[in-house]
Amino acid sequence: MGKTLVEYLMRDLSATVAGKHTYDLYVLSTTQVETDSPTPKLNPTAKRRRFIVFLAEDAIFVTALEVHEYVEDHGENDSVSLYISKVDTTGFSSESGSPTKPLITSFLKYYIEVRSPKLLKINVFARAQPQYLFTKSFENPQKRVLRDTALVKWWKNVITETLSTISSRMRGGTTAWFYIPGENSERSARIIIKDENAEPQGKPLWIYGYPYDDDQAANNVIPRFIDDAKGRVLRDVAGRDGKRKKTTDDGDKQMSVEEFWQVMAISGECGAGKTTGFFWVEITNARSEPNKKWKTDGMSVINDTEFPRVVHELLDLDFWPREKAIESTQKFTEILANECGLQQVKIVVDNLSKQFKKIDDRVVNNLQTSVKRKIPPSEKDGEASVNVLSPSVIRRRMR
Template structure:
């Protein structure tokens, strides 16, 4: 059994879809370790390819963001206690992610693709660079941000992301907006000395940017108007408030997956919970879709329009008191009965 958690952010005016893959986990309950890892690779590849093949025509750009950090469990409660679960160490996980992303985009010859990866900390730079093959490797060691740019202008803040925690820390501890003066180079130096990167720990970041072909007729008559209206109004047809979303998700996290028998029972229990929820909401195809709150546009610090970080987190309060789930439908949307 395997699962991923991903968040999708549509930047309508920029014709951009940003995908942040925040968690990947397995239960360890499988026939062999090889098949388990293969299934996880296939799940990630299928998810990304779905966006490239089905969602891509609606967006000129797709950006995939990954923060790779080794832990014993992320999504399946008590799966770390399963002796059959194989947890990759720090460097194994980085190699695994690089290979998965490499294979996923190998056959994508219709787009202009750029790939970066970066492991904060000078002490691990030689190890990080060793991941690049001498021949036919089109990865760039580094990050897709200019060193002299201000971090608040170019680095997005995602949920459960080391970069976001440092950005929040800077903003909370600089009363006079001194964080506005911190550039990208200084920011990465600060990230490398604490949190997920202290005590000999190694974690890394991956970015893949896909730009649509110049020949794609993205501006055909009526296209932009239709796209804007559809995305602004809804990303589905079912509205969930925050508490309802948390409640249904919490039921999953209360289930346990520490051996085959328990995992099988938990899977059946979750299927029943999910089916009952769908029946309650009148959903026949087992797919949950969300209407999401639209953020207000906030100008960037240099007055040059909006940036990704503003679109994600710097939101003005809604005029009404109704709360809706602002997470993308990617977490549950494509779960089938």
């Protein structure tokens, strides 16, 4: 496999996407910047890099993936945390096969197989939304927006399939957790998301719960990222950044992990009848000699401060109807070329023999509540409420 991210994605996607396609691949990365660690009480600083990856077919974006990378360098024992921030689709993927699930899997496999840090942590928060990166795409009747319980199951399956492809040596050092706030038993959680997949014999892949002890201080051990539901609750309830109560001799103490998840279950992020899922994966000793060299061949690298502006440029474009989606894709690829120096890379897929699953990847997998547009006026109360956007968001700019 290729040693750069772009090369790896090209080769892996050409082998794993079902059907026959020609894709344009765009990979945009930021420079590494020093920032707060996801767990600043344990490690003060980390180096962060942000990615956004697009796949276009027939001159229209079909899917996009945004990931944040945090690197904590402890000499030979480097640690990398990946936070999957956003995944979105436009609904224009061809019927023969969708690249969404293979794109996520390929991106993660690159870190597992090529980057191979001593400790790799993968973090996902699954919360259903009608759109995330592609404005007006929710109006496309071909876009399958999964309900909240189905989305949690979808993400569990994506991660399971990803981990099934890695070597037995790596699987031996892999632990995965999933948790639905408010559901204390694995049995009830599986019933809710209709997960009937049996765990393999021997060591189960999944642990129901979270990778922290209940009595630990939540603010010390629970990671928080840019645009992260957990971080927002920690700031609001525990009073992070100077507002939280300090431990004193009279018995006051910080919120415990157990108390934190009790609050999460009734929070605006996870409560009010919504079903959300948190996923953590830790892969230890993935490689005896970690590959710390980062190759940027085939991708464009911009300053971290420019990243939000580029994303907002995308959000100002509409992706429905089809003619508008073609126009918006052209406009944004021109922005990528002219302002970011990014050109597409062709991926040719010829896998007609692959079976196309009936329940496919043509879904919008929106994870957080960062950059959103206004609530569509066509949405009604009731069943659609699981997709209502949070009021505390960055609105789309007026034209």
